Amino acid sequence: xxxxxxxxxxxxxxxxxxxxxxxxxxxxxxxxxxxxxxxxxxxxxxxxxxxxxxxxxxxxxxxxxxxxxxxxxxxxxxxxxxxxxxxxxxxxxxxxxxxxxxxxxxxxxxxxxxxxxxxxxxxxxxxxxxxxxxxxxxxxxxxxxxxxxxxxxxxxxxxxxxxxxxxxxxxxxxxxxxxxxxxxxxxxxxxxxxxxxxxxxxxxxxxxxxxxxxxxxxxxxxxxxxxxxxxxxxxxxxxxxxxxxxxxxxxxxxxxxxxxxxxxxxxxxxxxxxxxxxxxxxxxxxxxxxxxxxxxxxxxxxxxxxxxxx
Numbered sequence: 001x002x003x004x005x006x007x008x009x010x011x012x013x014x015x016x017x018x019x020x021x022x023x024x025x026x027x028x029x030x031x032x033x034x035x036x037x038x039x040x041x042x043x044x045x046x047x048x049x050x051x052x053x054x055x056x057x058x059x060x061x062x063x064x065x066x067x068x069x070x071x072x073x074x075x076x077x078x079x080x081x082x083x084x085x086x087x088x089x090x091x092x093x094x095x096x097x098x099x100x101x102x103x104x105x106x107x108x109x110x111x112x113x114x115x116x117x118x119x120x121x122x123x124x125x126x127x128x129x130x131x132x133x134x135x136x137x138x139x140x141x142x143x144x145x146x147x148x149x150x151x152x153x154x155x156x157x158x159x160x161x162x163x164x165x166x167x168x169x170x171x172x173x174x175x176x177x178x179x180x181x182x183x184x185x186x187x188x189x190x191x192x193x194x195x196x197x198x199x200x201x202x203x204x205x206x207x208x209x210x211x212x213x214x215x216x217x218x219x220x221x222x223x224x225x226x227x228x229x230x231x232x233x234x235x236x237x238x239x240x241x242x243x244x245x246x247x248x249x250x251x252x253x254x255x256x257x258x259x260x261x262x263x264x265x266x267x268x269x270x271x272x273x274x275x276x277x278x279x280x281x282x283x284x285x286x287x288x289x290x291x292x293x294x295x296x297x298x299x300x301x302x303x304x305x306x307x308x309x310x
Contacts, residue, residue: 019251021205025229028201035194036301040096043226044103049203074203174299
């Protein structure tokens, strides 16, 4: 049943797809920040992942190889960030911003000549009779494998951070790198691995944009998704399952405004286009005004450089 020309089941299914890139980028950044590192280069890593994934998918003829290439592209750029901030002790904010600009320029250069080319399709998982269930089949069981993988990654990160020694060590490094170092943990090594994971997730999200969400290459294809991912980490108060909720919220607003435009809503298209970003800012303002509740959950050593000789 349509409501104002919009099918609710298709709307919900679409928001699940739309949320995948920012969900992946946000959960990667959450792990990075849990280790005490603030990486503002997420947007650059996403767009490098988008072009690397697109190029590899086109040449190999495999969408799976495209996602692998996207993850590797994002991880390589994140390694540059890690080397600069963890070994050369550069300012994390400035380095992240610089790498975002670098990633945007590099992706534009690599992407020349790929406009108008279609990548290999990422098909839906064959879930048989489940996909034929009225309403629920449309919402839950007709997606490509990356939609389900993104949710599994959220669950895996939550379990690792909450129940494993690895998660405990990671959180310890983010809360007090000096104390973690005094206990014998390799702070820089741990942070580098966290940064690589965050970069790989951002690259994977970028590859999803160019291979599934917008199956083609255009300059600036990520359209600020990396910045939204950074905001979602704060919105989630550094908790994995809240990342899922925040990604679905933003994805839902994005899809809804597109559907309203298609349905001919009597709202200027400019207002509809800016609505996802306005809602994100509003949510962050509301959360930040709650006597710093969100800030209380931030890792204590977030953004602080570490040097063993100090």
